[in-house]
Amino acid sequence: MKILFIVPSxxxxxxxxxxIVxxxxxAERLVQLGHEVTVYTTTANGKTELDVTxxxxxxxDGVAVKYFKRIxxxxxxVSPxxxxxxxxxxxxxxxxxIHSWWNLLVLGATLACRxxxxxxxxxxHGMFCDYVLTANNSKKKQLIHNLIGKRLLPGTFLHVSSHMEWQESIRYNPKWKEEGGMVFNLVDLPGKDYARKDNHVFTISFLSRIDPKKGLEILLYALAxxxxxxxxxxxxxxxxDYVRKLxxxxxxxxxxQHIEWAGWKGPEEKFPFFAESDLFVLTSLNENFAIVVIESLYVGTPVLISNNVGLSRYVDDNKLGWITGIEDIDEVAKQLTVTYHDREERQRISQQARTVINHDFNETKLAMDYVELYEEVKG
Structure with missing residues (x-):
């Protein structure tokens, strides 16, 4: 199958x-399955450009990529x-x-397809969630939707990576109820074991971009x-400035005195970091998917996540951790206390989580699920 990806970066x-990951x-896994994948993208690299021709x-990495200049x-x-x-x-x-929405690159490419x-x-990729729509240029996005988006969306087939994203998206195009599907994102898991240890002090971890969206203030207030x-x-x-504020x-x-600022963890460092923890916590205001949740569970570390995280239903259905609302700080504090005292449940999750993750997030299986979704679009 010849597949074209169109993505801003x-x-x-x-x-x-x-x-990006x-x-x-x-794309790489589809190539390994024998498909021909081409990526159309731009030279975008934040405020600068990638050093490419x-x-x-x-x-x-096996994928044919064409980087186009943006103006x-x-x-x-924007890339004519x-x-x-x-x-x-x-x-x-x-x-x-096509990946992403709300930018002129993707809107123009979608129009060309139409x-x-x-x-x-x-x-x-979470672009229809309430947080994105209200936190950043909401009036511009509403204008874009009314002028262009609502005319283009019915001509597309929806793919989402979580049940939460499905519910958020179909509000913008009810037709997707019949023309859409859900397949998890692929997660780069290392395929090796990481030794876990009993910590003398209950150790909670957070690993992500340090940003107001991640709800770290909520976690700090709850821990107090x-x-x-x-x-x-x-x-x-x-x-x-934001780190200093925290x-x-x-x-x-x-x-x-209870907090350690551990710095950024790269691919080789983050899995041992998770394994050294008793609990991973993500009290985000919004997360479309949250790869870190799967990475933590892969090494056997239970999770406590907000009900605004896309994987919250998956975690709850598979009994891999705890879910909390974040509107009430006392609720978050109560759930933290529950996880601390339920040592037996944490041990059970540690023993079983990797088997569940290996089954549900097998990259070859997921890539084949994408192929099935593509076949449905082809009709």
Whole structure:
């Protein structure tokens, strides 16, 4: 099968976070299954450009990638060259898979598909969630939807990675109830064992981008109300002013002595970091998927996550951790206390989680599920 991915940015533009990794893993696994995957993307790398030759196809880990020059340096990623290439070649592919939404790059590519009579698969990667719509340029997004989006969305086939994303997305195009499907994101798991240990002090971990969206303030306020000994290890990086704000909050709450700022953890460091923890906590305001949840469970560390995390239903259905609301700090503190005292349940999860994750997140199996979804689009 000849498959075209259209995405605003592609690796090595890791500055854009998790979606870059997820999209690349899928493209690479599809190639390993014998499919021909081409990626149309831009030279975007934040406010700078990747050091690549625009318009030239290069092989990136087995995937044919063509980086097109963009004429804007912001999140709109406008690229007339990519639009022209899409128009000329889109009918040469069996399936077109478009990633993201709300930027002019993707809207233009979707319009080109529409005019050429091609129905693409659309993976919004959480772009239809309430948090994204209200936190960033909500009026602009509503205008874009009314002028362009609501006319383009019915001509696409929806792909989502969680039940939460499904419910959020179909509000924007009810037609997707009949023309859409859910397949988990691929997660890069190392295939090795990590030794777990009993910590003298109950050790809670956080690993992600340090950003207001991640709900760290909520976690700090909740920990200030618990009555058990703990250590909180925060791994990640963020804006210096915001990190300093969190440090000051911890001091005001009188809990700074319980907190370790562990810095950023790369691929080789994060799994041992998870394995050294008794509990991973993510009290995010919104997460479309949250790869870190799967990574933590893979090494046997139970999770406590907010009901705004896309994988919350999966965790609850498979009894792999605890779910909490975040509107009431006392509820979060209560759930933290429950996890601390339920040592037997934490041990059970530690023993069983990896088997569940290995089954549900087998990359070959998931890639084949994507192929089935593509076949459905082809009809």
């Amino acid at each position: 592609y690796k090595p533009a890791y500055i854009y976070g998790g979606p 997820v999209i690349a893993r899928l 625009p318009g030239k196809t290069v092989m990136v 804007t340096k912001d999140h709109t990623h 060259a990519l639009y022209r290439a899409t128009w000329k070649t889109v009918k040469q592919y069996d399936v077109v898979h 005019l050429r009579g091609v129905k693409p698969v659309l993976s919004p 109300r618990v009555q058990f000994p703990y250590r909180l290890r925060i791994a990640g990086s963020g804006e210096a 440090e000051l909050l911890a001091k005001e709450l009188g809990i700074e």
